[in-house]
Amino acid sequence: METLSFAKVRNDFPILEKQIHGKPLIYFDTAATAQKPRQVLDALSNYYQNEYGTVHRAIYQLAAESTKTYNGVREKVARFIGVSSPDEIVFTKGTTDAINLVALSYGSLLSEGDEIIISEMEHHSNMVPWQLLCERKKCILRIIPVNDDAELDLSVYKELLSPKTKIVSIAHISNATGTINPIQEITYLAHSVGAKVVIDAAQSIAHLPLNVQDLDIDFLAFSSHKAFGPTGIGVLYGKKSLLEQMPPIQGGGDMIERVTLTNTTFQAPPLRFEAGTPPIAQAVGLGAALDYLSALGLDVIADWEHALLLHATEKLEQIPGLRIIGTAAQKSSIISFIVEGVHTLDIATLLDLEGIAIRSGHHCCQPLMDRFGIPGTCRISFAPFNTLDEINFFVESLQKTLKLLCK
Numbered sequence: 329m330e331t332l333s334f335a336k337v338r339n340d341f342p343i344l345e346k347q348i349h350g351k352p353l354i355y356f357d358t359a360a361t362a363q364k365p366r367q368v369l370d371a372l373s374n375y376y377q378n379e380y381g382t383v384h385r386a387i388y389q390l391a392a393e394s395t396k397t398y399n400g401v402r403e404k405v406a407r408f409i410g411v412s413s414p415d416e417i418v419f420t421k422g423t424t425d426a427i428n429l430v431a432l433s434y435g436s437l438l439s440e441g442d443e444i445i446i447s448e449m450e451h452h453s454n455m456v457p458w459q460l461l462c463e464r465k466k467c468i469l470r471i472i473p474v475n476d477d478a479e480l481d482l483s484v485y486k487e488l489l490s491p492k493t494k495i496v497s498i499a500h501i502s503n504a505t506g507t508i509n510p511i512q513e514i515t516y517l518a519h520s521v522g523a524k525v526v527i528d529a530a531q532s533i534a535h536l537p538l539n540v541q542d543l544d545i546d547f548l549a550f551s552s553h554k555a556f557g558p559t560g561i562g563v564l565y566g567k568k569s570l571l572e573q574m575p576p577i578q579g580g581g582d583m584i585e586r587v588t589l590t591n592t593t594f595q596a597p598p599l600r601f602e603a604g605t606p607p608i609a610q611a612v613g614l615g616a617a618l619d620y621l622s623a624l625g626l627d628v629i630a631d632w633e634h635a636l637l638l639h640a641t642e643k644l645e646q647i648p649g650l651r652i653i654g655t656a657a658q659k660s661s662i663i664s665f666i667v668e669g670v671h672t673l674d675i676a677t678l679l680d681l682e683g684i685a686i687r688s689g690h691h692c693c694q695p696l697m698d699r700f701g702i703p704g705t706c707r708i709s710f711a712p713f714n715t716l717d718e719i720n721f722f723v724e725s726l727q728k729t730l731k732l733l734c735k
Contacts, residue, residue, distance in 0.1 A: 340366050341366075341713055351684075354714075358554075360709070379397065381395075383606065405563055412541070418597065422562035427457050444467055489523070499530075500531065504693040505664055534621055537627060556621065564601075571597035572596070578601075582604065583601065639716055639719055640663055
């Protein structure tokens, strides 16, 4: 990370100045939600104070400028993920909402007996919508198992694929273990049987370079708040030809073309899927967050977070009784672990007293926890502002914590 100044990056995040129980905050929960840099906070504040107006509905200057800004963010998102047309970018409430949109809308085109493939490692948001779709349409849900390293068993995946497969929906990176899945291979194999591919990019959008056209992905979903932007907004990318086939799932203002008392015609995508007043300020914040990530450089971010991952893994592996859950050859900056005889919640609670924020629980991945025979894990996850010194302090604090809990 020679091209970045740690002092500058850390100074971009006001919350890192905060103390927790009298100790400097060490934030190791970016996989749950990312903290916000000043650039995003300033963009939100400036928009509300100086530029706020509705979009798509008025001719006065504030509304016209707000509409231009809002549409500009759609273009910015398209460029960020390697899409040529902003019309393929649908604003949603987040990753969960985006996946549900695909399941409800594109899923309505499926027939009884059609098959959907997901994996054992999926977040509940990429599992429950497909279960509900299978109940509604009498489709069949197929599951790719994971091995002891928390990697997908691609040999089973190949066996599951058939002409009946209509959708394959997979996380780019597991939020529970950090496993990076081979999206290009998964997509190629799915397309070989005519299936469409949905990628949950919640954990990858701010940590790895991603080009949906190069990968030939059909749908991609991510959340702003995991990419250092505001909550309340996310993105669904969909190939234009697919979005044009899909019926709207919500009705209201902005998504209509013409309404009579007896009939309604709808806008073309993406507006067809954006009923009501959109999250305008959140979009502005998302645009600022993408600018921030682009300025840092996703390659640089990935390299630094990988260095953090290697350092933390080496340190944790030296602690007696500690077991890392998820040892895939390709991993992102997420580490989940358990300690024999110690409850994960107790570890997280005592670490909080040291100012260290980590996650404990099942991480909305209960089937994956069942696969490993555990109720949950402790999870640490990194951001560009994290340092090796923070990891060293965390490991020292963890060792002290375990001495207290293991008495």
